[in-house]
Structure formats: C-alpha cells, structure tokens
Amino acid sequence: MVADDRAVDPALQFEFHPIPIQRSKWTHQFHVWSPKLARRLSLYSHAAVDFWAMMESHASVLTFCEHPGVILVEQKPRIADFVLRRDDVTEFVVVETKPLNTIDAELLEILDPLPVTTVSADALIPYRQWIDNWLRMLPYVTSNGRFLSNEFLDRIEQGLASPTPLYAIEYEALPTDPVLTRTAVFDLTRRGRLVSPDLRLGELNRHTRFRQVVPTEGAS
DSSP: OOOOOOOOGGGGGOSSOOOOOOOOSSSOOOEETTTTTEEEEEOOOOHHHHHHHHHHHTEEEEEEESSEEEEEETTTTOOEEEEEEEEEEEEEESSSSSSEETTGGGGBBOOOOOEEEEEEHHHGGGGHHHHHHHHHHHHHHHHHHGGGOOOHHHHHTTSSSSEEHHHHHEEEEESHHHHHHHHHHHHHHHHEEOOOEEEHSSSOTTEEEEEEOOTTTTTO
C-alpha cells in the first residue's frame, strides 16, 4: 500500500512555535505523538493530555501549537498551554493547572491578544469517556497510519453507509489485517469522515459502531 501523507497542510501552518519549558522535578512530563501535527509534543499535566486528545479527535480543529508563548490572563502574564485554529477562529487555551515557567521568560514579549478559553479539570469530566477512548485510539493512528492508502480509506468509508460494529467492519475487510482496518476506522473518524456516538456513551470495544458522515452533519 502507498502511505498516506499525514503532515499538516502548509496552508494551515501557524506562525506559532512552542517555547522551551523550564520543568521542575515536581512537574509531570508526558510525551505524545500528534497525528494532526506529525510531530512529538511534551505536555506537563494530565489535563493538558486530555485536552490534546480532544483537539486530535475533532476535525474542526485544523491545527494547534502547544506552549506558544506568554499571554495575559486577568492582566497577569502566563504561558498559554495551547493555541488552536478552529474553522475561522484562532484562540489561546489555558488549562487550569499550575502555571509553567520558561527559560529566559523576561526576554519573551506578550503575544498579540486573541480570545482566551480557560479549561478546568471539572470541565473535562463530561467528556471523560470520549477522551479515554481516544487515548486508546490515537496510538493506532500513530503506529500504523503510514501504512494506510487513500484507496483503502475510501473503501472503508464507502462501506459504512449505516452504523456498523467494529468487528463486522474488520470481518468485511478480510484478508486485510484487522489492526490495519481498525486503524483506518479510527483515522477516518478523527478526520471527520466517520462518526460514532457510541464513543461518548461507553468504552471502546468490538461492538462500537461507526458510520459515514452525511453532508448535513459536518465534522464530528
């Protein structure tokens, strides 16, 4: 199979770049691979990892950058946890955890003002099942996405006019490796070409159903 290019469209690239973070020995550090950005990220709280999974799982988020620089929150300087572009809107995101420090903070200028969204751990609770499912699904895309061809992705999508459980999708695609089929389903879902309301309601399993997005629905 011909590998499908996973890099972000250059037209969507930000002018933002992550700044170096000065991590204390008491600060958690998590390394994740972003299918949307095609690069590794370093994050510093469980809440930041959860919000990252939300961004990766929604096709409406076109691109993003972690730790883009210093912004003003309630007239106080703080490192933004993320900046994201969604449709025609660009906004900063602050996750309500202990503020991060950066090297040479005094040399950094305050970024131009944009809308700021503050995300608390409590705000993520209603999305817990969705997040947990995507934290299981994203590693498939990271590990196997390069083996997916556009032809195979199109074939899987076209076969899902009605809600179909994952085990049936894998069976219909035989003799293709079920892991590769599963990866295609997950990748199509994060791209907004498939939807699965089941991901919000219960734990991902072989009975989780997926179907095509109809034109009036838009991205999931």
